[in-house]
Amino acid sequence: QKEVEQNSGPLSVPEGAIASLNCTYSDRGSQSFFWYRQYSGKSPELIMFIYSNGDKEDGRFTAQLNKASQYVSLLIRDSQPSDSATYLCAVKKDTDKLIFGTGTRLQVFP
Amino acid sequence: EPEVTQTPSHQVTQMGQEVILRCVPISNHLYFYWYRQILGQKVEFLVSFYNNEISEKSEIFDDQFSVERPDGSNFTLKIRSTKLEDSAMYFCASSRGANQPQHFGDGTRLSIL
Numbered sequence: 209q210k211e212v213e214q215n216s217g218p219l220s221v222p223e224g225a226i227a228s229l230n231c232t233y234s235d236r237g238s239q240s241f242f243w244y245r246q247y248s249g250k251s252p253e254l255i256m257f258i259y260s261n262g263d264k265e266d267g268r269f270t271a272q273l274n275k276a277s278q279y280v281s282l283l284i285r286d287s288q289p290s291d292s293a294t295y296l297c298a299v300k301k302d303t304d305k306l307i308f309g310t311g312t313r314l315q316v317f318p
Numbered sequence: 319e320p321e322v323t324q325t326p327s328h329q330v331t332q333m334g335q336e337v338i339l340r341c342v343p344i345s346n347h348l349y350f351y352w353y354r355q356i357l358g359q360k361v362e363f364l365v366s367f368y369n370n371e372i373s374e375k376s377e378i379f380d381d382q383f384s385v386e387r388p389d390g391s392n393f394t395l396k397i398r399s400t401k402l403e404d405s406a407m408y409f410c411a412s413s414r415g416a417n418q419p420q421h422f423g424d425g426t427r428l429s430i431l
Binding site for chain 2: 239242253296303308
C-alpha cells in the first residue's frame with residue numbers, strides 16, 4: 209500500500225467549475241497535510257496546509273481533512289486555465305520529511 | 319516575498335565526477351531540506367538539516383551524499399561520485415520551524431552523462 213495515494217488523472221474541468229482533488233494516506237500517525245501545485249518542469253509551490261479535521265479556506269482554495277477516513281482533499285472554485293498543473297498531496301508525520309503522492313494532473317479548459 | 323534560491327539551474331556532469339548544488343534558504347528559516355524528483359516520478363525526501371547537523375536522512379542519502387552549511391546563508395548538497403541514476407531535479411526547501419510549511423526553490427536539474 210502506497211503511503212500517499214492520488215489519482216494521476218488527468219482531471220478535466222471547464223473554466224469556472226469546481227475542481228475536486230483527492231488524496232488518501234496510510235499512516236494514522238500523520239499529523240500535517242499539504243497541497244502543492246507543480247507546473248511542468250517547475251518546482252512544487254505551496255497552495256494550502258491543514259492540520260486539523262474540517263475545512264480550511266483561502267481564496268478560491270479549500271482544503272478538507274478527515275483523519276478518521278485518512279482522506280484529504282483540495283477544492284478549487286471558479287477554476288481558471290492557469291490552474292492547469294499537477295497537484296501534489298504531501299503528508300508529514302512526527303519526522304521532518306514530507307511524503308509526497310504522485311500527483312493529480314488538472315486540466316481546465318476554456 | 320522571500321524565496322529559496324538555487325544555483326545552478328542546470329548542471330551537466332560526467333559520471334564519477336563530484337557535484338555541489340547550492341541553495342540559499344529563506345533568511346529567517348531554521349530548517350533546511352533536500353528533495354529530488356526523477357523525471358516522471360514523485361518528489362522524494364533526501365535529508366533535513368537543523369542547528370548545523372543532519373536531523374533526518376532517507377535511504378537514498380548514502381555515503382556519496384553530504385550536506386553542509388558553510389556560512390550563514392548557503393546550504394549545499396554534495397554528491398561525491400555521481401552515477402547515471404543521480405540524474406534528477408534536486409529541490410532545496412526551508413521552513414521556519416519543524417512543523418511549519420516547507421517552501422521549495424526552483425530546483426537544479428542534474429544531468430549525468
